[in-house]
Amino acid sequence: MILVIGATGKIGGEVARLLTDSGKPLRALVRTPSKAGALTDLGVELAAGDLADSGSLDRAMQGVDRLFLVSVQDLRQAELQGNAVDAAVRNGVGHIVKVSGIAASISPGGPAEIGRQHWHTEHRIEETGVPFTFLRPGFFMQNLLATAAPMVARVGLLAAPMDGALIAMVDARDIAAAAAAVLTDDTHHDRVYDITGPRAFDYAQLAAVLADATEQHVRYVGTPPIMAAKVIRRQGHPDWYIQHLAEMAEMFRAGAGATVSSAVEDLTGRPPRSIESFAHEYAAMFRQGRAAPLVHTVARAGIGIASRAATFVRA
Numbered sequence: 001m002i003l004v005i006g007a008t009g010k011i012g013g014e015v016a017r018l019l020t021d022s023g024k025p026l027r028a029l030v031r032t033p034s035k036a037g038a039l040t041d042l043g044v045e046l047a048a049g050d051l052a053d054s055g056s057l058d059r060a061m062q063g064v065d066r067l068f069l070v071s072v073q074d075l076r077q078a079e080l081q082g083n084a085v086d087a088a089v090r091n092g093v094g095h096i097v098k099v100s101g102i103a104a105s106i107s108p109g110g111p112a113e114i115g116r117q118h119w120h121t122e123h124r125i126e127e128t129g130v131p132f133t134f135l136r137p138g139f140f141m142q143n144l145l146a147t148a149a150p151m152v153a154r155v156g157l158l159a160a161p162m163d164g165a166l167i168a169m170v171d172a173r174d175i176a177a178a179a180a181a182v183l184t185d186d187t188h189h190d191r192v193y194d195i196t197g198p199r200a201f202d203y204a205q206l207a208a209v210l211a212d213a214t215e216q217h218v219r220y221v222g223t224p225p226i227m228a229a230k231v232i233r234r235q236g237h238p239d240w241y242i243q244h245l246a247e248m249a250e251m252f253r254a255g256a257g258a259t260v261s262s263a264v265e266d267l268t269g270r271p272p273r274s275i276e277s278f279a280h281e282y283a284a285m286f287r288q289g290r291a292a293p294l295v296h297t298v299a300r301a302g303i304g305i306a307s308r309a310a311t312f313v314r315a
């Protein structure tokens with residue numbers, strides 16, 4: 001039995017779909033079963049629970065031999081994921097597959113808050129002696145849907161504090177495919193895989209890809225980090241998150257996202273999705289004429305013309 005934690009999220013939902021497609025016995029820990037209709041439709045067994053509730057983790061892990069662990073990034077991520085690790089040990093789980101962060105951020109004194117949190121969880125898992133596999137993805141292409149798409153759709157501008165940084169963005173569905181592969185094959189114990197897309201590109205090249213996909217003009221505008229932080233603050237995000245995004249952007253500008261890994265193809269037998277195919281698939285979200293929540297936020301904030309606004313990264 002495989003337990004998926006984070007199954008209502010981007011990666012976990014696709015992991016659940018891929019594992020049910022392959023007929024694996026599967027359970028998902030969900031906080032709100034009534035909102036997990038997509039999992040129920042797949043035939044996934046649901047266990048109501050929360051990473052903050054150790055009793056619910058123990059119940060969910062009955063009879064489980066493999067655990068897939070991903071959860072939302074926040075300041076309690078290491079503490080909450082640590083609860084799952086402890087429960088896995090108590091219940092004799094034989095393999096923990098964890099989605100971590102980009103390799104350059106994984107260190108106890110690393111440059112970004114969430115990277116430090118991931119380091120603590122990785123370290124805790126290693127200390128248990130339970131076989132593990134860590135997947136360390138870079139920047140998700142899906143981030144662009146929440147951040148870049150509204151402004152591209154509104155004014156044809158891709159604004160970000162990225163200068164000419166090369167980033168090998170990865171489709172979250174390919175992280176899930178890699179996870180599904182390692183969850184069903186015992187040869188990946190105690191291994192760490194960097195997970196990226198098939199090539200690195202900068203934001204000017206990304207703008208050209210989006211222009212091609214939408215058949216509309218898209219231009220990249222590099223924005224000062226301070227302007228990007230202002231926009232994110234006006235959206236109501238907490239200080240730690242604004243700081244985290246600034247730290248991640250700085251890492252990317254320093255080249256942290258430029259290295260391309262062959263892990264997705266090595267693990268799944270097929271290449272990861274390209275930014276071109278992602279852009280074509282989601283072109284409607286970038287096409288002009290769509291309402292744009294981010295730009296509305298910018299306008300409400302009185303920050304000025306769109307070319308001065310900034311999109312940011314989630315990582």
Ligand SMILES: NC(=O)c1ccc[n+]([C@@H]2O[C@H](COP(=O)([O-])OP(=O)(O)OC[C@H]3O[C@@H](n4cnc5c(N)ncnc54)[C@H](OP(=O)(O)O)[C@@H]3O)[C@@H](O)[C@H]2O)c1
Nearest residue numbers: 006007008009010011031050051071072073139140314315
């Ligand atoms: N975005 C990037 O570019 C990037 C890059 C590298 C690494 N990452 C890492 O990827 C991870 C996020 O993956 P994702 O985008 O697939 O996540 P996501 O879409 O944000 O989904 C988070 C999942 O965690 C669940 N969850 C949150 N708190 C929980 C709790 N207390 N108990 C049980 N479940 C809980 C959520 O359930 P509910 O439905 O109940 O909320 C949801 O299923 C983070 O660790 C992040 O650091 C992200």
